[in-house]
Amino acid sequence: MQSTRRGTGRRPALPLGRGAASARTQACAWAAILGIGLSPAAVGAQETAPVSRELTVPGNPILADGDYYSTDPAPLVADGQLWILTGRDEAASDVNDFIMPEWQLLKTADPASGKWTHYPAIIKPENVFAWAEKARAYAGQIVEGPRAADGRKRYYLYAPVLESDSDAEDKFAIGVAVADSPLGPWRDAHPAGPIISQKVPYPNKIQNIDPTVIVDDDQRVYIYWGTFGQLRGMELARDMITPKAPEQTVTGLTGFFEAPWIMKRKGTYYMLYAGNNAGPKSDCTQAVYYACIAYGSAPSPMGPWTYRGVMLHPVSSTTSHPGAVEFKGQWYLAYHTADAKGGGHFRRSVALDRMEWDDSVVPARIRTVVPTLRPQPPLPPSRNIARAAWATASNDPVPVQFWIKALNNGAVKEAPLPPDMWGSWSPNNPPRQWIEYRWDKPVTIDGSRLWFWNDQPAGSGVGVAPPASWHLEYWNTTGKRGWKTVPRASAYGTTPGAFQDVSFPAITTRCLRAVMDASTDGKTHAALAVQEWEVLAPKPQPIAVRSDNSPPDSCS
Numbered sequence: 310m311q312s313t314r315r316g317t318g319r320r321p322a323l324p325l326g327r328g329a330a331s332a333r334t335q336a337c338a339w340a341a342i343l344g345i346g347l348s349p350a351a352v353g354a355q356e357t358a359p360v361s362r363e364l365t366v367p368g369n370p371i372l373a374d375g376d377y378y379s380t381d382p383a384p385l386v387a388d389g390q391l392w393i394l395t396g397r398d399e400a401a402s403d404v405n406d407f408i409m410p411e412w413q414l415l416k417t418a419d420p421a422s423g424k425w426t427h428y429p430a431i432i433k434p435e436n437v438f439a440w441a442e443k444a445r446a447y448a449g450q451i452v453e454g455p456r457a458a459d460g461r462k463r464y465y466l467y468a469p470v471l472e473s474d475s476d477a478e479d480k481f482a483i484g485v486a487v488a489d490s491p492l493g494p495w496r497d498a499h500p501a502g503p504i505i506s507q508k509v510p511y512p513n514k515i516q517n518i519d520p521t522v523i524v525d526d527d528q529r530v531y532i533y534w535g536t537f538g539q540l541r542g543m544e545l546a547r548d549m550i551t552p553k554a555p556e557q558t559v560t561g562l563t564g565f566f567e568a569p570w571i572m573k574r575k576g577t578y579y580m581l582y583a584g585n586n587a588g589p590k591s592d593c594t595q596a597v598y599y600a601c602i603a604y605g606s607a608p609s610p611m612g613p614w615t616y617r618g619v620m621l622h623p624v625s626s627t628t629s630h631p632g633a634v635e636f637k638g639q640w641y642l643a644y645h646t647a648d649a650k651g652g653g654h655f656r657r658s659v660a661l662d663r664m665e666w667d668d669s670v671v672p673a674r675i676r677t678v679v680p681t682l683r684p685q686p687p688l689p690p691s692r693n694i695a696r697a698a699w700a701t702a703s704n705d706p707v708p709v710q711f712w713i714k715a716l717n718n719g720a721v722k723e724a725p726l727p728p729d730m731w732g733s734w735s736p737n738n739p740p741r742q743w744i745e746y747r748w749d750k751p752v753t754i755d756g757s758r759l760w761f762w763n764d765q766p767a768g769s770g771v772g773v774a775p776p777a778s779w780h781l782e783y784w785n786t787t788g789k790r791g792w793k794t795v796p797r798a799s800a801y802g803t804t805p806g807a808f809q810d811v812s813f814p815a816i817t818t819r820c821l822r823a824v825m826d827a828s829t830d831g832k833t834h835a836a837l838a839v840q841e842w843e844v845l846a847p848k849p850q851p852i853a854v855r856s857d858n859s860p861p862d863s864c865s
Contacts, residue, residue: 359414359428359492366423368683370658371415375650377429379413380657381448381568382643383521384634385491387464391636392416392491393643393659394451394466397429400655403723407655410444412468414491420641420661428492434470437495438484440502442471447481448519448568448630451491454549455528464488465549466495467532469518472503482506483520483534485550499550505534510552515539522549523571523578523610531610533559533580536567540582542611561614562605564593568630571610574640577672578607580614581631589706592619597709598728599623602631602644606672620664620675627654627728633664640664642678654726690849693719694754695842697853698746699860704733716744716842717855721760725840730762733827734773734836742837743782743824746844747861755815756845757781759823761805762838770830773838775803777826781811784820784864792822792864808843815847820864 364371371393372379378398385392393415400408414428435443449468457463466486475482482503486495503509505517520534522545530545530553540559543552559565564586572579584593584603593601602621605614623629626647633642642664649658662681667674695717707713711732722729733742759779765772781795795813802809821844827834 359431361426361428364425364427366425366683368423369660369662369681370646370649370652370683371425371661372427372658373649373683375652377413377427378649378652378656379415379659380409380645381630382632382645382659382661383448383450383570384632384636384641384643384661385451385453386634386636387453387462387491390416390418391420391634391641392451393632393661394431394449394491395645395659396446396448398656400653402651402653402656405655405724405726407447408444409446411446412449412466415659416491420636431493432466432468432486432495434468434484437486438468438470438497439500440472440474441482441484442473442480445471450521450632452522452524454487455524455530455547461489464491465498465522467520467522469520469534470503472506475506475508477507478514479507479516481516481518483517487549504550504552505532510543511556513541513556515541519568521569521571523573525573525610529610531571533569533571535559535569538566538585540565540569544610557611559612559614561607561612561616562603563616564591564601564603566600568600568628570631570633572633574635574666575673578610579633579675580605580607581620581633583629583631584619587709594623595706595709596623596712596728598627598726599712600627600629602629602642602678604675617672617674619677621678621680624648624680625652626657627726628657640666644680646680648682653722688852688854691852692756692845692847692849693843693852694748694752694846694850695746695844697855698748698844699855700731700842701745701747701860702731702733703741703743704735707731708734710734711838716839717746719841721841725762730838730840731842732762732773732836732838734838738827738834738836740827740829740834741824742827743822744839744842745820745822746842747820747864749819749861751817751819752844753815753817753846754821754844755847756810756812757821757823758808758810758841758843758845759839760808760841761803762840763805765828765835767803767828768830769828769835770833772835774828774835775805776837777803777828779803779823779825781813782822782824783816783818785818808841812845819861 379395381396383394396409411433416426434441447469454463472482483505485498487498488495533542543556544554564584566585568583570581581604583600587597601619607614624646645657665676700716710727712728761775765774782792785793798813
């Protein structure tokens with residue numbers, strides 16, 4: 310999950326507090342840790358019983374109807390059930406921000422059955438952490454702690470929230486809540502404040518989010534956290550909150566960006582994470598806004614870590630967040646996508662797929678997970694045949710902030726991010742650029758539509774502006790071969806933010822280009838950007854979506 314920032318002080322007798330705490334505060338804190346009889350109101354707790362609903366779903370995403378969006382999954386096994394803690398995205402469709410007010414839970418006895426129990430509102434941070442800001446419930450994890458002396462189970466929620474009263478440069482901090490069940494009631498295990506911030510237990514300058522925790526076979530506890538390429542790790546005491554050793558910088562995980570997930574299998578430690586080493590030849594992602602799920606392994610909890618590869622390629626949401634668990638002998642990967650109804654980069658939905666291992670190598674390799682999707686109704690016939698084409702551009706390789714595949718993905722967004730479009734921005738923009746579609750076989754077409762995007766007005770020589778002009782060219786194979794201007798085309802509009810339609814007498818070709826002359830102020834040229842490019846056949850036909858990434862033969 311990508312975010313913003315937070316901090317605190319240091320504890321004497323109390324775990325990681327902010328200086329000398331009152332006797333009342335210390336009593337409440339230790340009561341919460343030990344699970345003894347102070348009322349929830351005394352220690353900070355969510356008191357209301359969670360509401361649930363029963364669902365039968367035919368596949369991914371688990372919550373797909375758009376009523377609830379779910380994100381940043383953290384699976385766990387408890388009481389013979391598979392649970393998934395998730396955040397809740399509530400951003401409007403035209404808002405590019407993480408609006409995440411609370412946590413949710415999903416539960417199933419058998420993922421293959423499609424039967425899930427959904428608890429839409431488990432915890433709000435302000436109802437558990439008196440020191441936290443409202444409605445900032447980011448990617449957390451629930452883990453079962455070591456058994457208490459009386460044999461009772463206790464569950465611990467590691468929660469990144471914003472600290473309301475802090476002068477840290479970044480106010481993100483990690484709190485810990487405790488409960489006897491994943492359903493709660495949850496109470497603050499450390500009412501004095503967060504256990505990790507820019508100020509406690511050791512000063513740091515990173516953004517302290519995305520915690521992941523493992524209780525090892527020997528009952529030792531380790532926590533890892535971080536984002537924006539910074540990953541930290543630290544051992545905790547058996548109380549699940551007190552540092553036992555200084556935090557360490559974790560290295561060796563190529564392309565680490567955020568969302569770590571620690572797990573262990575057959576004596577080997579694995580760290581899954583969102584990777585972001587972008588580039589045209591990257592094994593992770595071509596576009597910098599997108600993330601893959603990569604992983605590394607280590608012989609001990611604190612490393613050394615060795616990069617092992619990519620296990621999930623970029624999905625439909627720009628962010629990616631893994632969580633993996635073994636349940637009834639089968640491993641599963643939880644992740645999120647933008648595949649729900651009305652979904653988007655800030656309206657994500659959790660999916661779950663089987664995760665398989667290759668034990669022919671040591672350490673065992675995680676096989677690439679292929680995302681699955683619930684059955685979809687067939688797309689209605691359309692004149693637009695662009696989705697069957699392969700796209701390229703004059704500025705190939707496209708700058709890493711853009712995404713060439715956005716040109717023909719069939720989506721126009723209200724508030725697009727750079728990877729939702731093809732773009733040409735560079736420090737020295739040329740006067741002309743083109744984008745091109747190639748089909749495997751010749752197609753007959755008689756129209757086209759482009760949706761231009763801009764952040765500068767026409768006539769600008771900087772930023773991204775609508776083109777001064779544009780036209781279509783097709784690859785001609787009759788007579789003299791070569792690129793020719795589409796004859797007798799209607800007017801070429803350049804207004805951004807709406808489809809600009811052009812029609813012409815039918816032609817047959819295998820390749821089509823949109824050639825754009827850049828806006829200029831007479832000194833420099835602006836960049837160009839196209840969110841969607843449709844190519845129209847004379848009559849509607851079944852939609853074929855290209856799945857093969859290998860390009861057709863070039864038209865030259």
